[in-house]
Amino acid sequence: EQNTPIVVTTWNFVNSTITAWNILKQGGYSLDAIERGTSICEEQQCDGTVGFGGSPDEDGETTLDALIMDGRTMNVGAVGALRRIKRAASVARHVLEHTKHSILVGELATQFAEQMGFYEESLTTPDSKRLWLRWYYRNHCQPNFWMDVTPDPGKFCGPYSKLENFGHKSDNWIPMKINRFNHDTIGMVAIDRKGDVAAGTSTNGAKFKIPGRIGDSPIPGAGAYADNAVGGATATGDGDIMLRFLPSFLAVEEMRRGATPTQAARTAINRVATHYPDFMGAVIALNIDGVYGAACHGLGDEPFPFVVQDITMNKYKIETVNCS
Ligand code: SD4
Numbered sequence: 467e468q469n470t471p472i473v474v475t476t477w478n479f480v481n482s483t484i485t486a487w488n489i490l491k492q493g494g495y496s497l498d499a500i501e502r503g504t505s506i507c508e509e510q511q512c513d514g515t516v517g518f519g520g521s522p523d524e525d526g527e528t529t530l531d532a533l534i535m536d537g538r539t540m541n542v543g544a545v546g547a548l549r550r551i552k553r554a555a556s557v558a559r560h561v562l563e564h565t566k567h568s569i570l571v572g573e574l575a576t577q578f579a580e581q582m583g584f585y586e587e588s589l590t591t592p593d594s595k596r597l598w599l600r601w602y603y604r605n606h607c608q609p610n611f612w613m614d615v616t617p618d619p620g621k622f623c624g625p626y627s628k629l630e631n632f633g634h635k636s637d638n639w640i641p642m643k644i645n646r647f648n649h650d651t652i653g654m655v656a657i658d659r660k661g662d663v664a665a666g667t668s669t670n671g672a673k674f675k676i677p678g679r680i681g682d683s684p685i686p687g688a689g690a691y692a693d694n695a696v697g698g699a700t701a702t703g704d705g706d707i708m709l710r711f712l713p714s715f716l717a718v719e720e721m722r723r724g725a726t727p728t729q730a731a732r733t734a735i736n737r738v739a740t741h742y743p744d745f746m747g748a749v750i751a752l753n754i755d756g757v758y759g760a761a762c763h764g765l766g767d768e769p770f771p772f773v774v775q776d777i778t779m780n781k782y783k784i785e786t787v788n789c790s
Contacts, residue, residue: 469756472776473499473656476702476750479516482507483773483782486656491777496656496664497536497559504532504555504668507652515650518552519591521670522598523677528589528670529572530554531684534562537663537692546571546680547671550586551579555668558684569684589670601674651683653690653700655752663754665690665698665714672705681705687715696722697754699731703747703764711738717751727751728759735761748772748787762789 471490475483486503490496508517508530515521522528532554533544543562546569548554557579561570570578580586651669658664667689671681682705683689689705691714692698699717701708713734720730731749738745746764750772762770769786 469776469778470657470661470754471496471659472752472756472758472774473503473654474750474752474758475503475773476653476700476748477513477650478771478773478784479507479512479652480773480782480784481510482512482652482654483775486654487775487782490656490658493659496658496662497534497562499656499658500534500654500664500666501555501559503654503656504534504652504666505553508532508552508555508668512652513650514593515670516652516668517554517670518587518589519594520597521673521675522590522594522601523671523675523679525677526590526595526598526602527677528594529677530589530668531671531680531689532558532666532668533684533686533689534558534666535664535686535690535692535698536562537665537694537698540693542568542686544569544684544686545575545579546684547678548575548579549573550589551576551584552587552589553579553584555666557582557584558666558668568686571680572678597673651681651689651702651705653683653702653750655690655692655698655700655750655758657697657752657754657756661694661754663692663694663696663698663752665692665700667700667702669705679706682709682713685709685712687712689714691715691718693718693722694754697727697752699734699749699751701734701747701749703762704742704745707742707745708738708747711741713738713747713749717749721751721753726759727753727757728761731759731761735763739763748789760785760787762787765789
């Protein structure tokens with residue numbers, strides 16, 4: 467008995483799962499489920515770590531990484547460090563559908579998106595500006611500046627003139643999220659009624675990255691991978707480290723060799739941990755029978771949550787896996 471259609475999503479991105487599920491349950495295509503599911507996260511700025519207005523780079527700009535992979539055709543579309551376009555997942559889909567290429571990056575990916583009819587808009591929000599300002603002054607000024615010093619333009623070491631909306635504790639200071647990663651990518655794997663597997667990711671990457679940095683999320687085999695013959699996988703976590711091991715590809719290959727999804731995800735995570743015991747990350751794997759599993763590392767006592775909905779469930783289910 468197969469549990470397909472099915473969709474699995476990293477973290478607790480419930481709305482994305484519901485959106486994808488609604489497509490799958492009506493007999494829709496897995497690639498559409500992935501595109502729409504990841505897009506809703508971008509629109510709703512899931513957790514501040516997907517879409518516009520999150521993870522500013524060192525210059526304060528938000529850029530987006532996204533990937534979509536079709537396990538039926540083994541076609542891939544991705545964008546890295548996409549600037550000034552909110553809908554990264556859809557741009558990735560356009561790379562897949564309308565080009566013979568796989569990955570477009572930076573300003574030139576923006577140009578492509580515009581040619582495809584997407585419009586430019588700023589990805590900066592008051593929140594992302596405040597985040598950046600806090601980081602900037604912590605790193606460039608007195609260490610405890612944010613805690614106890616009232617801003618005094620004369621004393622600044624940075625470009626105070628840029629600081630309209632300056633977010634000091636006394637007005638609209640927001641605490642930085644310190645648990646978990648400083649970034650939570652959405653990664654999804656879906657199988658539709660026909661048995662077509664698709665996978666994808668979307669993220670605004672790592673906070674305060676060097677401009678130009680892309681993570682694992684837009685890299686096929688790293689952020690996600692799909693193959694109709696086997697299943698799919700997706701990864702989240704310390705992208706700079708994880709992409710060196712192509713954990714999503716590894717998980718799919720492990721399943722191809724007969725591993726269960728849980729074992730496959732564990733093998734992929736362990737491969738990274740062997741070399742980088744302090745890394746933080748998680749992998750979800752799903753096989754073509756609709757069996758899924760996950761593994762994580764470095765989240766401390768916190769379990770890793772992921773969301774599932776398949777044909778046997780009336781409602782999505784949030785599952786968790788312990789990291790040790
Ligand atoms: C990155 N892997 O850009 C992404 C971020 C992430 O959970 O997955 N966070 O490194």
